Amino acid sequence: MSLTVAVTGPTGEIGGSLIDALEASEAVGAVRGMARRPFDPVAAGWRKATYQRGDILDRGHLTALFEGADVAVHLAFAIFGDREETRRINLEGSRNAFEAAVDAGVERLVYASSVAAYGFHPDNPQPLTEETPALGSPSFYYSAQKAELEEALDEILAGSELDAYVFRPCIVAGPRATMLIEQTVGAARLGDPVPLLRRHVLERIPLLKPILPDAGVPLQLVHHDDVATAMAAAVEGRGQPGAYNLAGFGEIGVADIAAALGWRSVRVPRPALGAGSAIAGRLSFVNPQLEWATALATPVIMDTTKARSLLGWKPRFDAAETLLQTAVSARESGFLD
Ligand SMILES: NC(=O)c1ccc[n+]([C@@H]2O[C@H](COP(=O)([O-])OP(=O)(O)OC[C@H]3O[C@@H](n4cnc5c(N)ncnc54)[C@H](OP(=O)(O)O)[C@@H]3O)[C@@H](O)[C@H]2O)c1
Numbered sequence: 597m598s599l600t601v602a603v604t605g606p607t608g609e610i611g612g613s614l615i616d617a618l619e620a621s622e623a624v625g626a627v628r629g630m631a632r633r634p635f636d637p638v639a640a641g642w643r644k645a646t647y648q649r650g651d652i653l654d655r656g657h658l659t660a661l662f663e664g665a666d667v668a669v670h671l672a673f674a675i676f677g678d679r680e681e682t683r684r685i686n687l688e689g690s691r692n693a694f695e696a697a698v699d700a701g702v703e704r705l706v707y708a709s710s711v712a713a714y715g716f717h718p719d720n721p722q723p724l725t726e727e728t729p730a731l732g733s734p735s736f737y738y739s740a741q742k743a744e745l746e747e748a749l750d751e752i753l754a755g756s757e758l759d760a761y762v763f764r765p766c767i768v769a770g771p772r773a774t775m776l777i778e779q780t781v782g783a784a785r786l787g788d789p790v791p792l793l794r795r796h797v798l799e800r801i802p803l804l805k806p807i808l809p810d811a812g813v814p815l816q817l818v819h820h821d822d823v824a825t826a827m828a829a830a831v832e833g834r835g836q837p838g839a840y841n842l843a844g845f846g847e848i849g850v851a852d853i854a855a856a857l858g859w860r861s862v863r864v865p866r867p868a869l870g871a872g873s874a875i876a877g878r879l880s881f882v883n884p885q886l887e888w889a890t891a892l893a894t895p896v897i898m899d900t901t902k903a904r905s906l907l908g909w910k911p912r913f914d915a916a917e918t919l920l921q922t923a924v925s926a927r928e929s930g931f932l933d
Pocket residue numbers: 604605606607608609610611630631632633634650651652653670671672673674675685689708709710711764765766767768769773775
């Protein structure tokens with residue numbers, strides 16, 4: 597077996613680790629990656645993988661990317677932004693990618709959905725298995741788009757021979773995926789009346805360090821390298837097509853994130869944060885990122901038995917280790933200064 601694999605979004609937090617895993621896979625002969633930014637695959641150490649610039653909003657770019665490929669992997673997405681901005685890339689672009697994969701006649705499609713596809717509903721079963729319908733949360737653009745896309749994928753694939761693997765990772769973190777920390781720092785600085793002053797004195801006066809509100813909601817984390825091994829298994833055609841939850845062992849909370857950043861946290865009652873997220877939803881025209889508060893207000897813990905048993909997935913890092921590696925990387929890259 598010498599598979600040719602075409603990947604949208606190989607330069608992102610998950611993409612880098614996935615390319616490394618595909619480079620290491622004996623079943624993979626060639627990899628093509630496509631995203632919009634200039635990127636040097638040789639400088640990144642890619643040997644099997646090549647890179648071409650292109651946009652998933654351009655159907656011709658996708659046709660060229662997927663032509664002759666055995667497997668298509670769709671990672672390209674706009675995670676942050678407002679509803680309208682993200683809608684075009686995420687919905688129109690992903691539909692383009694799904695349709696182009698069918699038209700190109702690839703054998704398998706691997707798509708990164710998200711835990712957010714389930715939606716943040718208080719009556720969700722805990723833990724969530726893949727049997728739970730992916731209904732999304734209408735008040736949270738990212739969740740609503742992920743749910744809509746899973747439905748679109750089913751429609752587009754109906755009647756085709758293509759096998760689809762749909763992954764639903766929880767928050768992805770690790771040294772190459774510091775989005776969690778960046779967003780936490782960004783949120784803490786939102787509403788900060790004197791951000792410049794604070795930044796200068798932050799390290800010297802501990803009392804001025806941010807205090808995160810902790811409603812005691814447990815969170816799962818998955819390391820980017822562990823997401824990559826699950827996706828590489830799907831690329832190789834292990835297990836069977838379908839939806840797979842991905843999360844490392846263990847859970848963390850906001851207090852753990854605060855401690856990893858050298859900050860403090862204060863316990864708040866859960867309804868207060870829930871109400872805060874409802875207000876945040878209404879205020880999202882001021883800052884759309886506030887909709888992400890929804891993700892911290894309702895527990896969504898996933899069961900990952902299916903990926904372990906069908907794909908033979910063995911995540912190497914638990915939530916605590918993944919958080920530690922993420923915080924170290926964010927600190928080393930100066931993000932917390
Ligand atoms: N990170 C997480 O915590 C997490 C958790 C669950 C699920 N996921 C899902 O996993 C997937 C990948 O996430 P990620 O964390 O790797 O995202 P990321 O770091 O934001 O990377 C996004 C990738 O998509 C590319 N891209 C964006 N718009 C594009 C366009 N119009 N045309 C072509 N390429 C485009 C970006 O490159 P350019 O900007 O250069 O084009 C980049 O390579 C997404 O679907 C995301 O929703 C992520």
